[in-house]
Amino acid sequence: MLRATAFLAITIATASATQPVQTFDSAKFVGSIGCKSSSCHGGAGEKRSQYITWSQKDFHTRAYAILLDARSARIGEAVGIPQPQSSARCSVCHSPFQSVPPDRLATTARPDEGVSCESCHGAAEAWLRGHTRTDWTYATRVSAGMHDLRNLYARANACVVCHQNVDADILKAGHPELVFELDSQSINEPKHWKEDATLIGPRSWLVGQAVALREACWHARTDPDPSSASQETSLALAWLLAKTSAVIPDLPKISEPTSSDLEPLQKDADDLAGRAATWSPTNDSLTSILQTLAASDSEFRSSNQSRDALFYRALRLTLGIDRLAAALNLSAKIDKELNALRGDVQRHYDFDPGAFAEHLRSLRAKL
Numbered sequence: 001m002l003r004a005t006a007f008l009a010i011t012i013a014t015a016s017a018t019q020p021v022q023t024f025d026s027a028k029f030v031g032s033i034g035c036k037s038s039s040c041h042g043g044a045g046e047k048r049s050q051y052i053t054w055s056q057k058d059f060h061t062r063a064y065a066i067l068l069d070a071r072s073a074r075i076g077e078a079v080g081i082p083q084p085q086s087s088a089r090c091s092v093c094h095s096p097f098q099s100v101p102p103d104r105l106a107t108t109a110r111p112d113e114g115v116s117c118e119s120c121h122g123a124a125e126a127w128l129r130g131h132t133r134t135d136w137t138y139a140t141r142v143s144a145g146m147h148d149l150r151n152l153y154a155r156a157n158a159c160v161v162c163h164q165n166v167d168a169d170i171l172k173a174g175h176p177e178l179v180f181e182l183d184s185q186s187i188n189e190p191k192h193w194k195e196d197a198t199l200i201g202p203r204s205w206l207v208g209q210a211v212a213l214r215e216a217c218w219h220a221r222t223d224p225d226p227s228s229a230s231q232e233t234s235l236a237l238a239w240l241l242a243k244t245s246a247v248i249p250d251l252p253k254i255s256e257p258t259s260s261d262l263e264p265l266q267k268d269a270d271d272l273a274g275r276a277a278t279w280s281p282t283n284d285s286l287t288s289i290l291q292t293l294a295a296s297d298s299e300f301r302s303s304n305q306s307r308d309a310l311f312y313r314a315l316r317l318t319l320g321i322d323r324l325a326a327a328l329n330l331s332a333k334i335d336k337e338l339n340a341l342r343g344d345v346q347r348h349y350d351f352d353p354g355a356f357a358e359h360l361r362s363l364r365a366k367l
Contacts (some may be wrong), residue, residue, distance in 0.1 A: 007069035013290070027123035027145050029100055031109035034118040034128050050192035054117065063114035064095040071174065078173035089170070090135040093348060095212065103148040120158055122147040146148050150183055152204055153277040156182050156211040165214055168227035177229050179315070180215075182208025183323045202281050204325040206244065208272035212365035213254070217266035236312035238265055238321060241272065243296065247288045261365065290324040293363040294319055300357035311351040321363070330367070337363035 032051065036042040041050040055061060066072060067085040076084040091098040094120045097111045104123065118124050127144035130136055142148045149155045164180040171177060183205040197203070214233040220226045234257075254274045257265050270319040270340040296317065300310055318341045323336065325331045340359040344351065 012319060026104070028099060028104050028125040029118045029123045029130060030105045030106045030125060032113055034124055035109045035117050040132070046092075053118075053190050053192040055284075060115035060119075063093070064091075064112045065092050065114070067091070075170060075173040075175055079169050085134075088102070089167070104272070115162075118263075120147065120149065144172045149193075151277055152182070152200075152207045153211075154273050156204075156207050156273065157249070159185070160211045160215050162210070164215040165230060166227075167223065168225050169340075170232075171227050173227065179319070180208060180212045181205065181319050181323070184319070197283050199286075199327060200329045202286055202324060203279050204275065205320065206276045206279065208265055209237060209241060209244075209271050210254075210269045210276055213241060214266050214269035214273060217262040217269065219364070221262050221266070229312075232308055232312040234262060234265070235309060235318075236316045237269075237314055237341075238361075239314045241269070243292050244289050247292050248279070248285060251279060286324055286328055290321065290328065290330075291364075291367060293321055293324070294360060294367055297357045297360035297364060300353045300360065303353070307351060307353060310353045311345065314351065314353070314356050315345045317360075318342060334363055334366050337366055 021123060026315075032054070034053045035038075036055075038048075041048060042051065042052060052354045064085065067090055070091070076082060076090070081087045081089065083131045085095065086098070088099060089099070092225065095111045097105060097109050099111065100109075109118075122145050127141055127146045129146060131141045131146060133190055138150070139282050147158060151156065160180050165177055165341060166169070166184065168176055179253070183201050185208075186204055187201075213234065216230050216237060220234050223230065238254060238256045241254050245251055245253045252268060252275055253284075254265070254268055254272060300314065303310060305313075318338075321341070322331075322338060331338065337341070337359060341356065341363065344356040344359060
């Protein structure tokens with residue numbers, strides 16, 4: 001579905017990333033069987049049940065099976081793909097092992113695993129035996145080829161590649177539009193890890209939105225027939241991050257584009273994403289961002305923007321307010337107002353900017 005290289009869905013590097021990321025091009029993928037024994041990650045207790053969590057609870061295990069259902073068949077038929085489960089346009093994200101050259105696949109790696117352990121953590125051949133040794137530090141594991149997912153920039157890059165852009169023809173054929181938001185999607189992912197940092201939620205949100213902007217810009221620039229969704233997403237994210245970065249003194253700034261050339265914005269977004277990964281937000285800084293975003297209600301009342309543009313702004317704004325309110329423990333206080341905003345952006349076709357502005361004004365007053 002993405003215009004991607006063969007390894008795009010299973011390496012940290014993305015097609016549009018501007019920062020080089022180390023990859024291990026010769027290590028083999030061994031498949032989830034390498035992780036499932038009870039003495040490794042298929043047992044019980046801390047650091048022993050990750051395979052169980054993934055295999056029983058994680059929707060990523062169903063990624064390949066989705067390509068076999070009737071809906072995927074209809075989408076495939078509409079775009080000239082008779083068998084979605086074997087087409088690289090679909091399997092690159094739904095069955096990543098199919099995009100791996102045969103000489104990099106162990107006999108135990110099965111394409112029908114869907115998005116499995118190594119899709120996120122990297123080809124395991126070089127680090128599988130050693131990563132449990134007591135004398136191996138986390139840095140040792142990373143140097144052996146395990147992806148550094150503690151780094152939020154690397155984590156966002158690993159996820160956004162399959163959770164942001166879909167080609168216009170596939171969207172028109174019925175594929176759901178994708179919205180990437182690292183914080184809430186990390187929370188919804190069945191947890192098989194522990195976060196080390198406090199206030200990681202707003203940091204994840206900001207890194208994720210910056211990476212989403214970078215990818216949306218890349219897609220809008222490089223796709224010969226970009227969807228209106230990718231173009232409007234670029235502009236909406238730029239609007240949101242311009243407001244956000246303006247009140248964070250120590251991070252790069254995002255400016256709304258003044259021309260159709262999105263390449264400078266793409267680079268600025270990547271710079272912000274990399275720097276935001278080490279951002280240390282305070283309650284005061286988060287409150288300032290939240291109040292700034294909530295104060296944009298007037299822009300939805302009288303604006304020369306199209307209803308489509310305002311919808312995409314409202315969607316990203318609602319997601320941002322939701323995550324910032326959660327970090328500040330304000331969700332219960334503004335639950336009624338937040339639910340109204342969520343209802344406003346549920347459906348694209350009947351979005352009412354005036355109603356959204358009124359609900360946003362009510363939320364601002366509650367804050």
